[in-house]
Amino acid sequence: MSWLRKPLAQVADLCLGKMLDEKKNKGDPMPYLANVNVRWGEFDLDSLREMRFEPNELDRYGLKHGDIVMCEGGEPGRCAIWKDEVPGMMIQKALHRIRPGEELDYRFLYYSFLYKGRNDGFSGLFTGSTIKHLPGQNLAKVEVRYPSRPEQERIADTLSAYDDLIENNRRRIKLLEESARLLYREWFVHLRFPGHEHVKVVDGVPVGWERKFVPDLIAINPKERIERGKEAWYVPMAALSETGMTVDRGDFERRTVHTTVKFRTNDVLLARITPCLENGKTGFVYFLDEGDIACGSTEFIVLRGTSVSPYFVYCLARTYDFREHAIKSMIGSSGRQRVQVGCFDEYWVALPPSSQLSEFDGSVAPMFKQIAVLDQQIERLGQARDLLLPHLMSGDVVSSTESLEAT
Known part of the structure; x- marks a missing residue:
C-alpha cells in the first residue's frame, strides 16, 4: 500500500x-x-x-x-x-x-x-x-x-516497545540512586546511622569518628596520562546529567588530541563553572573499561576517593553543603565564574570508623552496579530501535516480537 x-x-x-x-x-x-x-x-x-x-x-x-x-x-x-x-x-x-x-x-x-x-x-x-x-x-x-492508520499503529507499537523498556529502566535507575543518596544523608549528614542512639555527638562529630578535610580522603584532579596520539573517549559537559549519575554517551567523541582533564572508572566528575554546577551537573564514571583512561571538558573537577569509596565520594558531591561550599568559592566574570579547587582544603567531613564505611559501601555498591547495567541496557535498546527506524519508516515492517527477540 x-x-x-x-x-x-x-x-x-x-x-x-x-x-x-x-x-x-x-x-x-x-x-x-x-x-x-x-x-x-x-x-x-x-x-x-x-x-x-x-x-x-x-x-x-x-x-x-x-x-x-x-x-x-x-x-x-x-x-x-x-x-x-x-x-x-x-x-x-x-x-x-x-x-x-x-x-x-x-x-x-x-x-x-x-x-x-x-x-x-x-x-x-x-x-x-x-x-x-x-x-x-x-x-x-x-x-x-x-501509511494507513492501522499500519501506523503497528509501526508505533513496535518502536514503543523499545521505548517502554527504556523508560522503565530510567525509572529504576532514578529509584536506585535516590535510595543510595538517601542512605548517605541519613548516616553521614543527619547522623542517623545504625546505633546512633548510643553514640554521643561532640561539635558535630560522633564519638569515635574523625574530622577530616576533603584532600585527606579524596584526590582532586589526580594526574593521569594518555599516550600522545592514542585515541580516547572525550566526555563533554553536555553529557552530564543535572539530576543523576548517568551520562549521555551520545555526546561522547573519540579523540587523539586530549585535554588536561583525565579520569578512569569510578572517578566522579563535578562541573566547576556556572551555571552547570548550580544546575547539578555531576557524573559517576561507570562507562569505561577497567584500566581505560578518558579525557573531558576542562570545566570538570575530577574527584577520586583515596580513603573512602567512589560511592561515598559521589554521594558527598551531591550534598547541598558540599556544593554550596564550592559555589561560594567561585570567582571570575559574570556568567563565567569557576570553582577554586583550593576551597576543598577547608571543607571537612565527619569520617566514621572503617566498619561503618564498609557497611555503607556494602549497601550501596549493588545499587551503583545495577545502575550501570540498566544504563547499558538503555544504550543497547536505543541502538536496536534506531536500527529498526529506517526500515519501519520505509514500510519494511518487522513484528515487535521478532524485533525484541533480536536484541
Missing part, C-alpha cells in the same frame, strides 16, 4: 509557546516547559519554572496527552511526546506544540520526527548562522509521509 505525503500543517495543529516577559505577563502562575526541559523522547521535569497565564491562554499554550513538544532553537527538531506527566503544563516560546489530527497516530508522528532528526531531515529548514532555529512557518512545511 502506498504512503501519503502531506505538509505537517495539513495533518496537525501547530502552536509556538508564550513569550516569557515578567513585566507584561498576567494571570495565575503555572508550570511551563522551556527548551532545556525537552530531550529526545523524554522530559527533564526536575527544574520547572512558572510564568503567568490568563484563562484565555490555557487552551492555546496548554498541553494535552499525545501532544508532541519540539524545540524551536538549541537543537531544533528535538522532541518528545507529552503524556500528562504534570497537570496544567504550559509551554514557552522556545517550543512548538504539535497536535496531530485524526489521520495520524501521535507515536508514529514522533518516530517520523526522530527519523528526520537522526538523518538531518530538519536542517534545510533552519534559520540563523550560529544559533539555529526552526520557525513555525518552516515547521509547517515539513513533509510527513505516512
Whole structure:
C-alpha cells in the first residue's frame, strides 16, 4: 500500500509557546516547559519554572496527552511526546506544540520526527548562522509521509516497545540512586546511622569518628596520562546529567588530541563553572573499561576517593553543603565564574570508623552496579530501535516480537 505525503500543517495543529516577559505577563502562575526541559523522547521535569497565564491562554499554550513538544532553537527538531506527566503544563516560546489530527497516530508522528532528526531531515529548514532555529512557518512545511492508520499503529507499537523498556529502566535507575543518596544523608549528614542512639555527638562529630578535610580522603584532579596520539573517549559537559549519575554517551567523541582533564572508572566528575554546577551537573564514571583512561571538558573537577569509596565520594558531591561550599568559592566574570579547587582544603567531613564505611559501601555498591547495567541496557535498546527506524519508516515492517527477540 502506498504512503501519503502531506505538509505537517495539513495533518496537525501547530502552536509556538508564550513569550516569557515578567513585566507584561498576567494571570495565575503555572508550570511551563522551556527548551532545556525537552530531550529526545523524554522530559527533564526536575527544574520547572512558572510564568503567568490568563484563562484565555490555557487552551492555546496548554498541553494535552499525545501532544508532541519540539524545540524551536538549541537543537531544533528535538522532541518528545507529552503524556500528562504534570497537570496544567504550559509551554514557552522556545517550543512548538504539535497536535496531530485524526489521520495520524501521535507515536508514529514522533518516530517520523526522530527519523528526520537522526538523518538531518530538519536542517534545510533552519534559520540563523550560529544559533539555529526552526520557525513555525518552516515547521509547517515539513513533509510527513505516512501509511494507513492501522499500519501506523503497528509501526508505533513496535518502536514503543523499545521505548517502554527504556523508560522503565530510567525509572529504576532514578529509584536506585535516590535510595543510595538517601542512605548517605541519613548516616553521614543527619547522623542517623545504625546505633546512633548510643553514640554521643561532640561539635558535630560522633564519638569515635574523625574530622577530616576533603584532600585527606579524596584526590582532586589526580594526574593521569594518555599516550600522545592514542585515541580516547572525550566526555563533554553536555553529557552530564543535572539530576543523576548517568551520562549521555551520545555526546561522547573519540579523540587523539586530549585535554588536561583525565579520569578512569569510578572517578566522579563535578562541573566547576556556572551555571552547570548550580544546575547539578555531576557524573559517576561507570562507562569505561577497567584500566581505560578518558579525557573531558576542562570545566570538570575530577574527584577520586583515596580513603573512602567512589560511592561515598559521589554521594558527598551531591550534598547541598558540599556544593554550596564550592559555589561560594567561585570567582571570575559574570556568567563565567569557576570553582577554586583550593576551597576543598577547608571543607571537612565527619569520617566514621572503617566498619561503618564498609557497611555503607556494602549497601550501596549493588545499587551503583545495577545502575550501570540498566544504563547499558538503555544504550543497547536505543541502538536496536534506531536500527529498526529506517526500515519501519520505509514500510519494511518487522513484528515487535521478532524485533525484541533480536536484541
